[in-house]
Amino acid sequence: MQNNNNKELTLSAPLSGPVLTLGKVPDAVFASGAMGDGIAIDPLNDTLHAPCAGVVIHVARTGHALTLRADNGAEILLHLGLDTVELQGDGFTVLVKEGARVSNGQPLLRYDLDKVGQQCKSLISLLILTNGERFQARPITLKTVKVGEPLLHIVSRENTSVNADVSDGPEAKGQVRIAHRGGLHARPAALIRQTAQGFSSQSQLHFAGKSAPCTSLIGLMGLAIGEQDEVQVSCQGPDAEAALQALLSALATALPDDHHADAPVSVATNKRPAEAGVLHGVCAAPGLVGGPLFRLHAIKLPSDAGGNDPVQQKQALDLALKQVRSDIDATLNQAQKHRNTDEEAIFAAHLALLEDPALLDAAFQSIEQGSAATHAWSQSIDVQCEVLLNTGSALLAERANDLRDLKQRVLRALLGEAWHYQVPAGAIVAAHELTPSDLLQLSAQGVAGLCMAEGGATSHVAILARGKGLPCMVALGSSLLDQAQGQSVVLDADGGRLELAPSAERLAEVQQAQIDRQQRRAAQQTQAHLPAETRNGVHIEVVANVASSHEAADAFANGADGVGLLRTEFLFVDRQTAPDENEQRAAYQAVLDAMGDKSVIIRTIDVGGDKQLDYLPLPVEANPVLGLRGIRLAQARPEILDQQLRALLQVSPLQRCRILLPMVTEVDELLHIRQRVDQLCVELGISQRPEIGVMIEVPAAALQAEQLAEHADFLSIGTNDLSQYTLAMDRDHAGLAARVDALHPALLRLIAMTCAGAAVHKRWVGVCGALASDPLATPVLIGLGVSELSVSPVQIGEIKDRVRQLHQAECQRLSHDLLKLSSAAAVRHACHQHWPLR
Template sequence: MLALDIQHVRMNQHAVDKAQALQCLVNILVEDQLVTPEYLDGLKAREQQSATYLGQGIAIPHGTPQSRQYILQTGVRLAHFPEGVVWDGENKIYLAVVIAAKSDEHLQVLQILTKALINDVSDRVKNATSAEQIIELLQAQPLSLALHENLIETQVPAIDIDDLFWHAAQRLKQQKAVEAGFITALDTKQMIHLGEGTWSITANQHVLNPAVSIVKPETALEYHGEVLNTLLCVASNDQLDMPQFNRLMDILFDPEQLEKLTHENDSHEIAQIIGADIIPDWPSLHVTLANSHGLHARPATQLVNVTKQFTGDIQVSVDDGQFISAKSLTKLLSLGCKRGQVLTFIAEPDTDAVNGLNDVIQAVKNGLGEDVEPIEENSVQAVEKVEVLRFDESTEDQTSGIPASSGLAFGPAHVIKPRQFNYERQSKNIKAETEKLEQAIQQVQSNIKDFIAESKIEAIKQIFTAHLAMLDDPDLIQGVHQKLKQNLSAPAAWHEHIEAAATAQASLKDHLLAERAADLRDIGERVLAVLCNAPDIIEPKEPYILIMHDVGPSDVARLDKERVAGILTAVGGASAHSAIVARALGIPAIVGAGAGVLNIESNATVLINGDNGDFVISPEASLIEHAIAERERQRQIRIEAEKHCQEPAMTLDGHQVEIAANIGKVNAGQKAVKDGAEAIGLLRTELVFMAHNSAPDEATQEAEYRVILDDLAGRPLVVRTLDVGGDKPLPYVPIPEEENPFLGIRGIRLTLRKPDLLRKQLIALLKASDNRPLRIMFPMIGRVEEWRDAKVILDELRAEYPCDNLEVGIMIEVPSAALLSPILAQEVDFFSIGTNDLTQYTMAIDRGHPVLSAEADGLHPSVLLLIDQTVRAAHKHGKWVGICGELAADPKAVPVLMGLGVDELSMSSTSIPLVKAQIRQLNFAECQQIAQKALLCDSATAVRELGE
């Protein structure tokens, strides 16, 4: 971030005119090695377009986009001209803040300056005598207190005070009043009872701007023996406007006003009671800012000029924030609005400004004096297009992608491009729109439940179960209802909130889509399609190759396995849902093949090879004949493998490996055993919890765990304790929003903080075991202390609920755990390596990333070195090691993992017959040689080539 620093101030500069001043500024930048001398041309060109005079004796010269080639390093310098320099023909400047920015970093400086200029600092700028004075006056923030309608939320679905804290913090965070960490500073010991069920709480950590949010639960809560029906959450810092705050307190200590506040549930009315800024009931229009560098000085000046043509007042807000005058350049710049954000303009009724709104919107669309690339509106995929295509440099000639599901397939192309939905954004009938939304959600929930009931594929059921949980998420629905109250139509409210939630889930710092963000958009599109009465996509009657941007779980509902010969997608990785679905259905698939595949002509013949990721458009007849023969050969291999699936996985030289299954539902044990599983290597118990609307009690869990133990008939069961949080939330276990949920509270980090959940689960498992072989493992262990804390809880419970046939271990998913394996191996009974997460954390690549996921290969030497150390540490102390990630079923990985000494491979049960058949053709001694070579390779590609 650009910052104003004392060392960057140059006092006592002299220039007779603007040209000389610009030369002086460039000399300073060149001296500090920020730019080359040619940058002067960029400063001059910018001034010719429009003067960079900001006001109060300050200018902010900066180059044009074309001059960025002369920038060596982003930076800002300040030059003080005590005699002044005429800048725009009439105004003198005494301070120039010259910026060399490679992108839009200058907006940060603008925000700092415009906030300072809310006060009149012109004399202090002119008469400054030291760098310290300059920085002090520019960084001075005016006293403030944000108090407006968008900070109020009613009918909050809260069951306890923690829920209210979360909603209050969300209001403040959405309005950019606080940052991540604020909620942890809310201390219940600081709660103050104002009377009439109204309480307040104040925190001063992680506060960006002073503000007050007000939240009211659907049903009054009990707190310390008192009623709580209204919570005021005060975000305070040294810029808090105490007189304004005291006026608020005077209102709240008035018994009559406090009683009104207690019984009022309309945010607009509450805002009027407390004297907050309200959202004016004025005509409004919306537009998405398309300027690549945001609303900086030049387009903002253009906007001011447009709005000043009308005598009536015109106000603007960004992303439903507070409204400010669109005729004030200083206030517009303080918004810091960036490309892609939504501007809402409102016009004073019964004035010429109402008719002028269309001119304002058109001016913004035209770029406000800049050339812009328009952003599509009312399209569910608009944001995705911008983000994905910008990074996807594939061409029409690309003929390979990521192999996601093995097998050969060919057929006519059925290309489904991202859908677009048109709808009215505004509506005045809140009740009708609310009913429309509820009906659409209920219809989608019903469709999903029907599909779950009909589906026989466990992996797909698990994905859809998670989607049902998302649609039941009270926070998600509450956010949409809040937008409905702002007179948005049901489709607009739904889409905008889902898109915001998905973007936040992906990352708050402009990272691309993560897996759960894709799921949110998937359910978002389903509901939006119902709201917009969008026609269903018609499936061809003959077998075809499905080609899409990505195959979401909702698309699976339309798939007929007998018709879909193969799948080819533009984005995705080998562990993305599209790949999981394809493998579960046994459909050959290639993912991440680039945007060019969407331009394949419909009905053109496409041949795909899911084993190596190659595809051919309009292949020659001989190639298809070869594919037919190869596909038949592979079919015969599977038939033969299935005949012998109950036989052990033993190499030609007598080395045996245990083959187990990964399952998510307790009733999936029978199929796993039928497919040849010798154990369950991973029971994902979070799906047991997701099947309930509240945390299942001990008896419920015990009954479900007994089902699988009965089906296993004495085979070992490895159970992963509850692994939720962050990217896998439970509706009834609220977790504060995290900037990076993959590095947040999940797995053992969550259950150690909610030990009652862990205790109940462990008791249910111990009671259900009846001394049958039970293996319990704790997920996301990153520190030895976490393992020991969890083990203490289990040991305490074992004293009361004895279990003789029990082993206790941990999952190796975090690199720190692998590196600590020599210590941990002395204490645990076994390790189970989750290669999906271990790869993700080792390589710092989100395994659901649509562009980078192909690079997150578990056969990368860095991952193999961690696996090797873990196995050696375990075997030194007589402990066993399993693999329960996607790598366990990868034909290229099997000999390497075996050669490293892994004792168990656990996978989807449908992969078991083929993996067992492969192992029976291997020689263990050769596998050991391959593994040692793999550890010396420099890339995953080199490792994969070892067996060729």
Template sequence: MREGTGRPVFSGVAIGRAYVYRHQQAELPGSCGDAAAEQKKFDEARETARAQLTELFEKTKREIGEEQAMILDVQMMMLDDLDYLEGVQDMIAGGASAAQAAHETGDAFSAAFAAMDDAYMQARSVDVKDMATRLVNILCGGKTGFSMEEPGILVAEDLTPSETVQLPKDKILAFVTRQGSSNSHTAILARIMNIPSLVQAQITLDDELDGKMMIVDGFEGRYYIEPDEATQAAMEKKRDEAQAYRQQLEAYRGKPTVSKSGRKLKLFANIGNPDDVKYVLEGDAEGVGLLRSEFLYLGRDNFPTEEELFEAYRKVVEGLQGRPVVIRTLDIGADKQVDYFGLEHEENPALGYRGIRICLTREDIFRPQLRAIYRASAFGPVCIMFPMIISVDEVRRIKAFCETIKAELAAEGVAFGEVELGIMIETPAAAVLSRELAKEVQFFSVGTNDLTQYTLAIDRQNAKLDEFYDPHHPAVLALLRMIAENAHAEGIWCGICGELGADLSLTETFLEMGYDELSVSPGRVLELRKKVCESEV
């Protein structure tokens, strides 16, 4: 028996045969004397790649959701990157073949992205390499795709975005990759598919591994190859217990979320786009506590119109069948960049021009979004939440603008409903000023991810700082208590929409602090409800 470790990205136990996934390596032709002919080949390959990616985009959107499909849209935009195209053209003019130029220019650009300090730009390194590899395969007749004869565990060096969306998802029991991170495409897909998976695994990808029996323990972050009888029996028992636990959670479907002492809590879900509403209903969430509006702006080459935004919001509101939705206004910036916004490069984008700072200085962006949200409120209960607040003045400016929007719609005879206004508390400034801010709004929702990184002065995207990043830090917990107390002192409700909301070790702490609502991934709702119902707090 061989065993090793990796970073778990989704819990559970998977048992099956290993399938080693290897990238197809095309045979690269060297130099070529006819530059015009090679340039023509490259241009034709680009159009073929664009058609392939468009087809994959639609397939991914149908099967997984629009948010995940956007990774392919990014690659389609990269096919038109002028710097990349000029680099290829220069190499071909110098005598290189089209495939060689596409490959080497892609490698150079990928390395340049990987060397950047910004985590978002580093992540684009994989997209560039994936796009270039596709072009090379088209030019050289290389094969793409992967098949599995029976359900099993996929083991790979890493998986590119387009590879993950083409995989036979109905047969994959788990992922194990040597590279990747908790925010990689592989990790995101694993969480969507609810399968145990490991990234950054200490494993050797040799041919002998292919077909061998393998076990992945997503609880402990371990894998076993050709397990002995004792390990096999122990892991089968652990897997059966995990499945039985999930079945037990069904007993809490439809139940009120109330502790034994009578403390009532609302359990909402975080989503990224209208297609995710089905997961809200499947997870038995009581509403949506965070709709991330920025995903309606990603993967495009121009701003969505008011009508497009309205249709997306209306689809969510109607799909929730009377459940409330809290829509966060645009939070572009930091780790979410969009070229057509024309934002300048920043040395520290997490502390830069992002969130409400863009909206308050770009009425052309803010106005259509607010009009669309208010229009959607005519179809069901809607709240609006504003991100990255640091002052009372900002909130008053926002409220005044909302009144202007409402007056416009009323004058036009456009229907809209009653909309609660709230703010995200994710900066230490907002936490400290929470008593004053509570006088201006109707609710708070704490973004614990950013609140933690700003309080501890630690970049949460930097893996080197994982040992220092502590969301349970006494300073963070002290701010969380202060926020809830100040909200209630002014008679407004207060929730948590960050990752910490799903931390079962803190559920009773949040109950004791007095939080009214927790908004988490849809798949965590029943587990959290069980924890609350069993609590003595």
């Protein structure tokens, strides 16, 4: 609805459903605030309505998004779902045309809820204020809304800047140390801006003699504030104290999922002293390789005298964009098929960028003025790259590389150029800066390594290189491009060195190291199907963590001795209704069938708390990980567990199926489930009883391990949850995640206590948390009494090989000494000393 003041506006909900802040949207482009401030809704209906009266100024070609200009001048992008551009309009019906005047609440587009929901990444839909330089958005509610209910308040920045009440109001000041990894780059700056805009007071951030309004993204990033830098915050206005506390909290709480947190620590920079015959750079992906240098060159555009036919050039650009979208779709399909989430996220963002009005409108405007499509597209990208580079943020500068990737791909399509690099297998590729699509092509051609004159260790190329296992160095400087084509070099990414004139002996040494590594991996794989026994003949089961029959088949092919943890949540999430008994039984049977004659441990449903089901509404909890989850949910909703147990009891052969209960904290919970299983077996006419185990995920369970083992058939330690509950640190908290280490002596004491308690009743103990997949921890776990390790399928061969190097008696003696150490770091150091990794 429109307010009386023409500069202010209340937007109504365009959809019905739960409301989310942009920071919770699972898409980097929207969540970062790069496209503007706004709000998100997870829709429950199939029609998008106008949030206000206005004019439709843009409709996406694929019908999944449109933009309205409200009567006060605010421009609002309505974007239905994430990655819905990939559907190319399938399932969408646009009900209005560009230029049309619409009223508040008028239907704008309709979509097929089932079809779109099954094919896109998420139905979460966005309402984005795209001209945030003139207006700011203030959420009215973060609860579930219905169409037409008040959602956002849009306020003119002109009004707030001259607000006398603000400038004359009370003032509050404070200081804080920045917790965000990498400092105040785009994502945290967007969070600070969003926080500041929720208050009437004016807020300023002060650092190193400079200041910036907390509502200015560019201003905040321009302060060049680093991680752990101390800053001052000042707020003035009627709610100054509340604004100050909210901003201090936002600055002191690191954001999760910063990609650069995954980047390896650089051991070299291009500021190191000169060394003859060596270029120094930054390690983006570790490794040591040798081979011939192969230089790549950028595309050069033909000259453009202008005066081109706009209609022809628009058609050419449209065709090129369509071709590139199709190519990226194919890349995404492959990434999804191989479950490569990093690759999937990067190229999904590329698809979103291809729909960015800032890029498309600028290019088509240049074409209208007579430019060739090639030059219009190139200039449009260059302008946006310049904007990112001028922010002063190294992270945003690296994201400009994604735009250059799209520039290159579309230009190739316009010029009719196929992938034109004939790179010999085993070459070390040198370039000014590689793009994500370059990397995928080069990886497929079998190159040995990558080096770039520019680029950064947190770039998308670096992330992909690490995922592909390709050694990669960046920031080597322009002299890299002066090196002769085909000369032999050694790329020592671990040491941050590119050796330009290695001796024959050095090349032979590097080659031998590569051969040794490949042979070791090959040997591990050839032995992966054999039992894992220590040097003194103690058998250790090495099994797999899986979440589907497809993953179980991968585990079996990789030599798993069984399934140590089947996460049954895969059946229950991302759907509108619960799976029935028949669907569950078929899914569990498929996992058993995929594992041949090996046993399968199936964990009962572990949702609740922070893992919600759409069809199972649960109360919002202040501390979800301490709330209604795991076996507690089964107690609250026993019909869900009953149905799952019925399905499990009907698999064949039942003796290969073991049932695992999550989040058990006391013996009565186990006894209750045992009794219920007995009752169901009688009802189903089943004489055999499956083994029932308990997950040790909370300290209470570890402390009562002996009592639990009296009534359980086995115990399985979930080190991920046990770590966070023992250390009182959220394992998803970016600022604390590195400290949530399961090799902490306190955790090891709980593991030792669990094994000792189980031994009293001759029960075996397994570990299915991430610690089981860490080869450094293998001897420790064996020494403390663990006899089963459940790991990711690709690590079966490696962990079995590690077991065969060990002697149980030595592991026992040394592991119990580790319990006396003071920290996880001390334990890790001791492990490296006692049992070095090959």
